[in-house]
Amino acid sequence: MSRSPTLQARAAVAGRVVLAAFGGYAVAALATALLSLTLPMPRAEAVTAATLLSFPIMVGIVVVAFAARSPTRAAAVVGGLVLALGLALRLVTGTFPIGFGS
Amino acid sequence: MKQGFRQSMAWLHTWSGLVVGWVLFAVFVTGTATYYRAEISRWMQPELRREATIAPEALAASADRAVAYLQEQAGGARTWFVTLPTPERPLIELFWRNRPGTPPGHVLLDPRTGAPAAMRATRGGDFLYRFHFELNLAPLWGRWIVGLCAMVMLVALVSGIVTHRRIFTDFFTLRRDKAAQRGWLDAHNVSGVLALPFHLMITYSGVVTLALMYMPWGVTAAYKGDSQAYFAETGQITQARPAAGAPGTLAPVGPMVARALATLPGPLERLTIVNPRDAQSTVVAVFEEPHGLSHEHPQVAFAGTSGAVVEVLSGGLAPAARTFTTLVGLHEAHFAGTALRGLFFLCGLMGCTMVGSGLVLWQVARQPKHGAAPGFGWRLVHGLNLGTVAGLPGAIAAYLLANRLLPLDLAGRPEWEVRAFFGAWIAIAVAGAWPAPRRAWRGALAAVALLFVAAVLADVATARGLWDDPAWFLGFDLALLALAAGFALVSRKVARFAGPRRARAAGAPAGVPRMGPA
Structure with missing residues (x-):
């Protein structure tokens, strides 16, 4: 605490903050959209459940971003999730028109 | 963050808590006051006459x-x-x-x-209610800032739980007479752990009240963004x-x-x-x-x-929709009768204490060694801590005081009450930034106590003749006096105990100011 952190350490922390905020939100947003379309329940219920789940999901991603051994590792995990969720969403909306429900 | 999971979470807890602590303190204080929003509005319009029934x-x-x-x-x-x-x-x-x-x-x-x-024009309890989630900013800005801080609070809670190795023991630990830092740490732990279910519930459900604004992507995907259609389909x-x-x-x-x-x-x-x-x-x-x-x-x-x-x-309502409305209901606590609402209020005060003592803890833990000049960062945190923890309660007292003292026919009276609120806040924060930290805390907390006493005196002096139910108004005034007493007590404790390492080095018993102001 007393010794002042190096520029590299500062950059690593800043990187994790950016990753946690934007990566966390991206994962939560994609998961919400995907679950809203795929949860096996009426459309309104799926949207509600997905939206309620989105915040714990984001908290989990933030914890991962700060707990990962290195910023690169954290970025790899979050980036992988974004990619996987994005592809899955594309698959769902590609197969079915947006607005597909129940 | 090459250390273990717990260390990285401790780091996350310290810094995420500090960065949003000031906003969170304001949200907690005004939110706690909002449990009595109707009562505050009634006190601020003593001309109102209640009726037995309305046919x-x-x-x-x-x-x-x-x-x-x-x-x-x-x-x-x-x-x-x-x-x-x-x-x-x-x-x-x-x-x-x-x-x-x-x-x-x-x-x-x-x-x-x-x-x-x-009746006198005022925004009454509604001002504090809106401040709770909009901070008196443009609604969109205020809600996003509060939502961001609430998410960071959730992170701070989760990482705080991880950080506490001995969470059960911490329940029963309040080492008042050890070093100042221990006392603040224990105050932070007790108020955080004892009301932990409340803190988790209130933070999560608070985000949920504005969930569709923060996380509209489910509605975008399934309803093409038509939130009215979504709300109607859920039956709300x-x-x-x-x-x-x-x-x-x-x-x-x-x-x-x-x-x-x-x-x-x-x-x-x-x-x-x-x-x-x-x-x-x-x-x-x-x-x-x-x-x-x-x-x-x-x-x-x-x-x-x-x-x-x-x-x-x-x-x-269907199960998920009912979960959603129950979370919103839990946040607002409209269902709560007198006793339960009192309990929610106490939990809210514990939340204020948790955030306030956490902020002070950061400051105390990094207090410059005797003789060393505090750095800019430390002084900045000190100024913001004092300006928030003492300034906001003082602002609320000034808001109530202005309600009694401003001329009744003043044009734009509600806006002047709000100006009194911010004026007092800025005055306390600025006046507290210059003196030595301990004197600043002591003076600022005493000023808050005086402002609450002044609000009660002004009420009795100017509005006594208007009270339709004197016992009710006296009860409200008594609650304000209890707040004043709390602040006076903390001010005295700070004056007697907080800090000078000299006294402790000389062998004097070093105590600790008790929990942050309520």
């Missing part, structure tokens, strides 16, 4: 008077909102939403005459009836009120009148939430021009 015919007549006023004053508005009189608050409150770009309108009417009520609001674009005449609303009262049990709270001069106008009668945790208002929708019932909503 259904009187309610219908009030609705007609409200609409007559709106037809005359707000004919061009898109939506009218009419809050009907209750025995505790026998007033008609009108609010109308104009075209984009034109500010909304608001007025209080006397339900007997339909003329503007003869009645179906939207778009304007026909042709002029129409609104039928008398009195009979609709009578019909609504005959359709559903429970007190009728308000009317929403959408597109009042359109051929497809809609009148929705909204009832108070029935007994239970869930925040769901039973509703009857009428076709405005004919007065025919088009939809009745009364319970029967």
Whole structure:
């Protein structure tokens, strides 16, 4: 605490903050959209459940971003999730028109 | 963060908590006060006379008077909102939403005459309520900032739980007489752990109240962004009836009120009148939430021009929707009776203590060694800590004081009360930034105590003759005096104990100021 952190350490922390905020939100947003379309329940219920789940999901991603051994590792995990969720969403909306429900 | 999981979480807890702590403290304090929003509003308008009961015919007549006023004053508005009189608050409150770009309108009417009520103008408890989630900023900015801070708070709670190896032992630990840092740490742990279920619930449910604004992507994907359709499909609001674009005449609303009262049990709270001069106008009668945790208002929708019932909503939500409305209900605690509301209030105070003591803990843990000059970062945190932890309660006291002291016929009186709020806040923060830290804390906390005493004195001196129920007003004043006593006590403790390492080095018993101000 007393010794002042190096520029590299500062950059690593800043990187994790950016990753946690934007990566966390991206994962939560994609998961919400995907679950809203795929949860096996009426459309309104799926949207509600997905939206309620989105915040714990984001908290989990933030914890991962700060707990990962290195910023690169954290970025790899979050980036992988974004990619996987994005592809899955594309698959769902590609197969079915947006607005597909129940 | 090459250390273990627990260390990285401790780091995350310290820094995420500090960065949003000031906003969170303000959100916690104004949110805790909002449990007594109706009481604060009543205290701030002592001219109000309560009534024993309001007959259904009187309610219908009030609705007609409200609409007559709106037809005359707000004919061009898109939506009218009419809050009907209750025995505790026998007033008609009108609010109308104009075209984009034109500010909304608001007025209080006397339900007997339909003329503007003869009472001092104030925003009452509503100001603190809105500050709780908008910080008096533009609504969009305020809500996003508060939402961001709430998410960081969730992270701080989770990482805080991970950090505490001995969470159960911490329950029973308050080492007042050890070093200052230990005392603040214990205060932070006790207030954080004891009310932990409340903190988790209130933070998560707080985010949920604005969930569709923060996380609209489910509605985007499944409803193409039509949130009205989503809310109607979940059964929380009645179906939207778009304007026909042709002029129409609104039928008398009195009979609709009578019909609504005959359709559903429970007190009728308000009317929403959408597109009042359109051929497809809609009148929705909204009832108070029935007994239970869930925040769901039973509703009857009428076709405005004919007065025919088009939809009745009364319970029967599906599981996820019911979870959502229950979370919102838990956050607002409208279901809580006197005792339970008192408990929520106490938990809110513990939340204020947790955030406040956490902020002070950061400062105490990094206190410069004896003789060393504090760095800029430390001074900045000290200034912000004092400006928030003492400044905000002082601002609330000044807001109440201004309500009693400002001339009754002052133009823009509600805005002047708000200026008094921010004026006192800035004054305390600026005055506290210069003296030595310990003297600054002591003086600022004493000033807050004095402001609360002054509010009580001003109430007794200027409004005594207006009290319709002296015991109630004296009870409210007593609560303010209890707050003043709390601040005076903390000020004294800080004066006696907090800090100088010299005293401790000399062998004097070093104590610790107790928990942060309530």
